[in-house]
Amino acid sequence: MTVNKTRVFALSAAVAMALSACGKKEDAPAAEAGAPAGAEVQVVKIGFAAPLTGPQAHYGKGYQNGVQMGIDDENALNPEIGGKKVKFELLAEDDQADPKAGAQVAQKLVDSGVAGVIGHFNSGTSIPASKVYSDAGIPQIAMATAPAYTQQGFKTTFRSLTNDTQQGGVVGKYAVEKLGAKKIAIIDDRTAYGQGLADEFEKAAKAAGGEIVKREFTNDKATDFASILTAIKGSNPDIIFYGGADAQSGPMAIQLKRLGLKAPLVSGEMTRTDNFVQLAGKDAEGSIASLAGLPMEQMPGGKDFETRYKAKYQEMEIYTPYGYDSTRQLINAMKKANSVDPKVYLPVLAKESYAGVTAAAIAFDDKGDLKDGGITIYKVVGGKWTVLETVGAK
Numbered sequence: 001m002t003v004n005k006t007r008v009f010a011l012s013a014a015v016a017m018a019l020s021a022c023g024k025k026e027d028a029p030a031a032e033a034g035a036p037a038g039a040e041v042q043v044v045k046i047g048f049a050a051p052l053t054g055p056q057a058h059y060g061k062g063y064q065n066g067v068q069m070g071i072d073d074e075n076a077l078n079p080e081i082g083g084k085k086v087k088f089e090l091l092a093e094d095d096q097a098d099p100k101a102g103a104q105v106a107q108k109l110v111d112s113g114v115a116g117v118i119g120h121f122n123s124g125t126s127i128p129a130s131k132v133y134s135d136a137g138i139p140q141i142a143m144a145t146a147p148a149y150t151q152q153g154f155k156t157t158f159r160s161l162t163n164d165t166q167q168g169g170v171v172g173k174y175a176v177e178k179l180g181a182k183k184i185a186i187i188d189d190r191t192a193y194g195q196g197l198a199d200e201f202e203k204a205a206k207a208a209g210g211e212i213v214k215r216e217f218t219n220d221k222a223t224d225f226a227s228i229l230t231a232i233k234g235s236n237p238d239i240i241f242y243g244g245a246d247a248q249s250g251p252m253a254i255q256l257k258r259l260g261l262k263a264p265l266v267s268g269e270m271t272r273t274d275n276f277v278q279l280a281g282k283d284a285e286g287s288i289a290s291l292a293g294l295p296m297e298q299m300p301g302g303k304d305f306e307t308r309y310k311a312k313y314q315e316m317e318i319y320t321p322y323g324y325d326s327t328r329q330l331i332n333a334m335k336k337a338n339s340v341d342p343k344v345y346l347p348v349l350a351k352e353s354y355a356g357v358t359a360a361a362i363a364f365d366d367k368g369d370l371k372d373g374g375i376t377i378y379k380v381v382g383g384k385w386t387v388l389e390t391v392g393a394k
Helices: 005-022 028-033 057-075 099-111 123-136 164-177 192-207 226-233 246-258 274-284 302-313 320-337 342-351
Strands: 041-050 084-094 116-119 140-142 157-159 183-188 211-217 239-243 265-267 288-292 375-381 384-391
Touching: 041 057, 041 099, 041 320, 057 084, 057 302, 057 320, 084 099, 099 123, 116 123, 116 320, 123 140, 123 157, 123 192, 140 320, 164 192, 164 239, 164 288, 164 375, 164 384, 183 192, 183 226, 192 211, 192 239, 211 226, 226 246, 239 246, 246 265, 246 274, 274 384, 302 320, 320 342
Parallel strands: 041 084, 041 116, 116 140, 140 157, 183 211, 183 239, 239 265, 265 288
Antiparallel strands: 288 375, 375 384
16 A cells, blocks of 8 residues: 555644643743743642622622632732742632532632632531641631530631621620610520621620520521511610621611600621612611721722722722632642642741731731730711721721
């Protein structure tokens, strides 16, 4: 059989090119990261987890945007760590605000080789996930506020907000001493966050001289609170405290006024949102909520951050700047340690003080709790959240 020499030569050349390509190092990321053409770039994966679907998706998406902006700002600096140019990449997962899904997502991120994790958002997901990260030795900076999160003895757990003990204590005392509430009704959603915040509020309110005339509970999927509010109405409370999210506190604010209750709704940071005001409409008026940290206009880098953020993502959620700071603080620890190895940079993260957008000195205590975190009390006036007072910030 006669062989076409031209065809054989072409086939041999194609095979040679393919083999050459298989042995070539990937250098495309170098161009993306702004590094010189042909330079090898190490991709460093940063994990993220929060509810990205369902009624709490607005919290998670705003949180994620802050994390992504932090990564983008770091990559724009063309960072070099351990003698290598690096590019940070976000791996985001939806934990659906579900504890079981939270643990599964955590294992997925660990298996993907993340160098650190920002999240989870909810205490109920952060706590089971923290065991997975601890076993893998991977640092986790969560938004979780339940005290139990940092009371497990894990060296890998850190939080970016004040915990429920700090926040509930401030609000409970404020309700009695500043709002003049003597008779108080409490409702919580039985999540780790909602119940924990309500428990700490109750302790502080009692210590300040308040009387708890009714304690009720619902769940984080409910929207009808008529029977609970009717039971509370007979006790004639001065305020009603709710531990839970805006998807419940919004409808609750409407229903308590329709039932003729004069007591204002008081709640925590998951109610201090624009979404709550939109859900409750005119019935949001007079509602009070606390939020960790300083108001945006008083944050060291707040105004500049808000301007840059809105140019890219438009409206900002309350957790956005904390996601940004957590991301840059995590990466800053890698830079200081000159390593992206969690075992090497973890001790630096635990001890460092980082100058961020939300505070001039962000640092953790030996449990991983945020040091010197303030609490700001807000009230809905004229359809907008307005500052009443900031307590405890340094």
